[in-house]
Amino acid sequence: MDLFNVLTIAEARELLSKHISKQSIDKVPLLESLNRVLAKDVFAQEYVPGFNRSTMDGYAVQAGDTFGASDSLPSYLDIVGQVNMGQAPEGGLQPGQAFAIPTGGMLPEGADAVVMVEYTEELDENTIGVTKPVAPGENMVRKGEDVPEGATVLTAGHRIRPQDLGILSATGIIEVPVLPKIRVGIISTGDEVVAPETLPKPGQVRDINSYTLYGLVRNGGGIPKMYGIIEDQFNSLKETMLTAINENDIVLVSGGSSVGARDVSAKVMDDLGKPGVLFHGINIKPGKPTIGAVVNGKPAFGLPGHPVSAMVVYNLLVDPLVRWGKYNNVLDNMFVRAKLTRNTRSAAGREDFLRVQLNVQGEELSAEPVLGKSGLISTMVKADGLARIPEGKEGVEAGEIVEVRIF
Amino acid sequence: MDLFNVLTIAEARELLSKHISKQSIDKVPLLESLNRVLAKDVFAQEYVPGFNRSTMDGYAVQAGDTFGASDSLPSYLDIVGQVNMGQAPEGGLQPGQAFAIPTGGMLPEGADAVVMVEYTEELDENTIGVTKPVAPGENMVRKGEDVPEGATVLTAGHRIRPQDLGILSATGIIEVPVLPKIRVGIISTGDEVVAPETLPKPGQVRDINSYTLYGLVRNGGGIPKMYGIIEDQFNSLKETMLTAINENDIVLVSGGSSVGARDVSAKVMDDLGKPGVLFHGINIKPGKPTIGAVVNGKPAFGLPGHPVSAMVVYNLLVDPLVRWGKYNNVLDNMFVRAKLTRNTRSAAGREDFLRVQLNVQGEELSAEPVLGKSGLISTMVKADGLARIPEGKEGVEAGEIVEVRIF
Numbered sequence: 001m002d003l004f005n006v007l008t009i010a011e012a013r014e015l016l017s018k019h020i021s022k023q024s025i026d027k028v029p030l031l032e033s034l035n036r037v038l039a040k041d042v043f044a045q046e047y048v049p050g051f052n053r054s055t056m057d058g059y060a061v062q063a064g065d066t067f068g069a070s071d072s073l074p075s076y077l078d079i080v081g082q083v084n085m086g087q088a089p090e091g092g093l094q095p096g097q098a099f100a101i102p103t104g105g106m107l108p109e110g111a112d113a114v115v116m117v118e119y120t121e122e123l124d125e126n127t128i129g130v131t132k133p134v135a136p137g138e139n140m141v142r143k144g145e146d147v148p149e150g151a152t153v154l155t156a157g158h159r160i161r162p163q164d165l166g167i168l169s170a171t172g173i174i175e176v177p178v179l180p181k182i183r184v185g186i187i188s189t190g191d192e193v194v195a196p197e198t199l200p201k202p203g204q205v206r207d208i209n210s211y212t213l214y215g216l217v218r219n220g221g222g223i224p225k226m227y228g229i230i231e232d233q234f235n236s237l238k239e240t241m242l243t244a245i246n247e248n249d250i251v252l253v254s255g256g257s258s259v260g261a262r263d264v265s266a267k268v269m270d271d272l273g274k275p276g277v278l279f280h281g282i283n284i285k286p287g288k289p290t291i292g293a294v295v296n297g298k299p300a301f302g303l304p305g306h307p308v309s310a311m312v313v314y315n316l317l318v319d320p321l322v323r324w325g326k327y328n329n330v331l332d333n334m335f336v337r338a339k340l341t342r343n344t345r346s347a348a349g350r351e352d353f354l355r356v357q358l359n360v361q362g363e364e365l366s367a368e369p370v371l372g373k374s375g376l377i378s379t380m381v382k383a384d385g386l387a388r389i390p391e392g393k394e395g396v397e398a399g400e401i402v403e404v405r406i407f
Numbered sequence: 408m409d410l411f412n413v414l415t416i417a418e419a420r421e422l423l424s425k426h427i428s429k430q431s432i433d434k435v436p437l438l439e440s441l442n443r444v445l446a447k448d449v450f451a452q453e454y455v456p457g458f459n460r461s462t463m464d465g466y467a468v469q470a471g472d473t474f475g476a477s478d479s480l481p482s483y484l485d486i487v488g489q490v491n492m493g494q495a496p497e498g499g500l501q502p503g504q505a506f507a508i509p510t511g512g513m514l515p516e517g518a519d520a521v522v523m524v525e526y527t528e529e530l531d532e533n534t535i536g537v538t539k540p541v542a543p544g545e546n547m548v549r550k551g552e553d554v555p556e557g558a559t560v561l562t563a564g565h566r567i568r569p570q571d572l573g574i575l576s577a578t579g580i581i582e583v584p585v586l587p588k589i590r591v592g593i594i595s596t597g598d599e600v601v602a603p604e605t606l607p608k609p610g611q612v613r614d615i616n617s618y619t620l621y622g623l624v625r626n627g628g629g630i631p632k633m634y635g636i637i638e639d640q641f642n643s644l645k646e647t648m649l650t651a652i653n654e655n656d657i658v659l660v661s662g663g664s665s666v667g668a669r670d671v672s673a674k675v676m677d678d679l680g681k682p683g684v685l686f687h688g689i690n691i692k693p694g695k696p697t698i699g700a701v702v703n704g705k706p707a708f709g710l711p712g713h714p715v716s717a718m719v720v721y722n723l724l725v726d727p728l729v730r731w732g733k734y735n736n737v738l739d740n741m742f743v744r745a746k747l748t749r750n751t752r753s754a755a756g757r758e759d760f761l762r763v764q765l766n767v768q769g770e771e772l773s774a775e776p777v778l779g780k781s782g783l784i785s786t787m788v789k790a791d792g793l794a795r796i797p798e799g800k801e802g803v804e805a806g807e808i809v810e811v812r813i814f
Binding site: 088209214218401407 | 464496513613619770787
């Protein structure tokens with residue numbers, strides 16, 4: 001491990017992708033598919049709605065019968081029926097006729113519009129006067145207007161949102177093909193690290209990164225499993241990593257911020273399986289001292305010990321795999337745009353991530369840098385997101401627009 | 408229920424707030440506090456870190472000893488010790504001395520900076536040459552620099568994010584006071600509505616709203632419970648609502664889009680407890696035919712039958728209660744700003760919500776309206792968010808900035 005290959009994020013992703021195993025497909029009941037990623041395109045087997053449907057309380061009519069109608073000269077129609085909710089109307093509708101219909105009711109054969117009850121007057125039990133014309137299709141949803149038969153309802157790779165549950169229900173799809181939930185093993189190393197329930201002795205600190213990583217994995221839809229705090233020592237780390245690799249899809253080793261500790265992690269990853277360590281160092285700030293490995297098709301990462309760096313690297317290299325099962329440049333980052341409030345320097349040829357607080361200023365969003373060392377978790381607590389300064393830039397001036405990924 | 412009081416959203420929130428019961432406080436283990444809302448301010452009992460801590464591999468020194476050091480004229484220091492990870496150093500440091508120290512190690516008494524190993528040369532076992540000066544405080548984190556003792560770590564009302572788990576762990580807070588998870592009962596009504604596993608007969612449609620609402624409640628951190636599809640009839644709705652009110656903190660009645668069905672919901676809410684229905688109609692589009700009630704301290708809503716309207720009303724009136732336990736104008740909406748791509752009309756004195764697709768155009772975000780009736784769930788599936796047109800405006804012109812709430 002003397003070779004330190006410092007890669008860009010894009011190169012690191014490409015290299016990892018080559019060695020990561022393909023995922024299987026789960027079939028889950030409709031409600032459990034929420035926030036899961038669709039594994040296949042889903043098609044409608046039927047029209048939604050399956051019939052012409054009223055969107056108002058009123059009368060189903062032929063629009064032509066109402067043309068020219070007004071308060072002073074209503075169109076008179078014979079009431080020939082009443083549509084009941086959830087039932088097909090009895091009989092069809094001829095010119096000059098009307099059916100009473102509730103919102104959501106099925107239009108009778110022959111009707112092509114609905115007159116709102118507000119624009120009718122009941123002359124007697126069998127006759128209404130329409131006081132305002134309607135156009136064909138008015139106050140109704142046509143058969144298949146929401147979803148035509150055979151239409152693609154949702155496409156593979158889409159993350160299922162609440163309204164997507166609605167459209168899946170509407171089309172009768174009660175089993176959904178999704179990508180499996182990604183299991184992530186989290187190992188904390190560092191001879192100075194103790195659990196949060198322990199009072200640290202001089203020289204000791206409580207574990208920060210495994211707790212932050214646990215939250216990031218869970219919020220990305222993954223299943224985190226914590227393996228506790230392991231000595232910075234080859235045999236004990238190897239034993240725990242072996243268990244973690246077997247029980248999970250991804251393993252994160254966090255902490256071990258000294259060069260010596262990182263070397264131990266890298267040696268263990270190389271020893272556990274092929275191809276082992278793929279890179280040792282990425283070209284970003286903060287987050288440079290990152291180890292990327294694949295062990296028998298499963299990615300393993302040695303994350304930097306500084307809490308800010310660990311979160312930045314998680315966002316860039318781990319989060320897409322947990323959320324989407326792969327690196328996907330379009331989908332994996334939800335950026336907002338905001339105006340940076342201060343001049344900020346950056347090295348060209350390195351991607352920089354600034355902690356920022358977001359504020360609304362008039363019609364614009366502003367991003368105020370949160371200053372402080374990358375070892376301070378409090379700076380991430382103060383921040384609302386990370387602003388990206390791309391590789392090509394040597395800095396951003398106050399007033400320039402930056403992309404911000406909100407936590 | 409002949410009085411239709413049409414309120415603004417602000418008025419509706421104020422009226423509901425007056426009658427909603429206060430919440431209790433849960434104490435949960437650290438990891439379970441993720442995404443929960445903090446019920447009390449949390450204070451640090453200790454300094455984080457508890458000692459001056461190195462952020463680099465190198466030598467702990469007195470900065471003054473390195474002033475003027477250069478490659479051609481190094482400062483020579485005696486190596487008098489070695490800091491071990493997780494332990495207090497043995498002895499202190501005098502002028503002219505250095506301690507070898509790993510990243511994360513505790514600085515010895517008397518040291519005020521760390522020289523990176525890259526800027527030292529080892530002359531013999533006991534002597535180093537420092538080739539670059541360091542300032543006091545360089546390459547180290549001071550005791551309490553991350554969190555000073557007694558500092559407010561997080562404030563009441565804050566939703567706990569992954570990095571917040573990290574800072575809570577760092578300060579040894581392993582039990583967290585949070586607001587309880589909000590339980591939401593979802594009742595679907597409508598004589599035309601069938602379950603997704605049923606093939607609809609002519610005139611029938613599958614349930615959309617309860618599935619969408621289920622997803623919205625879950626993603627807001629609440630616990631949804633579905634009570635199935637109930638007849639639009641006083642006695643059966645009353646029986647189910649009584650159970651739902653007893654088992655939950657909020658009850659949603661969805662569907663029943665006709666005036667008759669809405670009247671049944673309102674009568675049941677009035678009959679179940681005090682004060683009963685508070686308003687019938689809100690001044691927004693879509694979403695006007697909304698019923699708001701409080702039954703013995705618990706809010707109950709009659710949501711419009713159209714899927715788009717139901718989602719808009721959920722976002723404005725239910726989501727804040729599920730996420731924060733109350734209406735909170737600052738926190739309950741995460742808006743992004745985007746340029747509208749088309750002229751859009753709106754009625755002054757009414758708040759309008761447009762379904763929009765978001766696209767990145769150069770440095771800007773654009774919002775393209777998704778057209779279609781509010782009865783079509785497919786329009787919400789195409790959309791990325793809802794753009795708000797405030798009460799005072801009669802429309803928005805292409806190129807104007809709108810606030811968009813992303814789904």
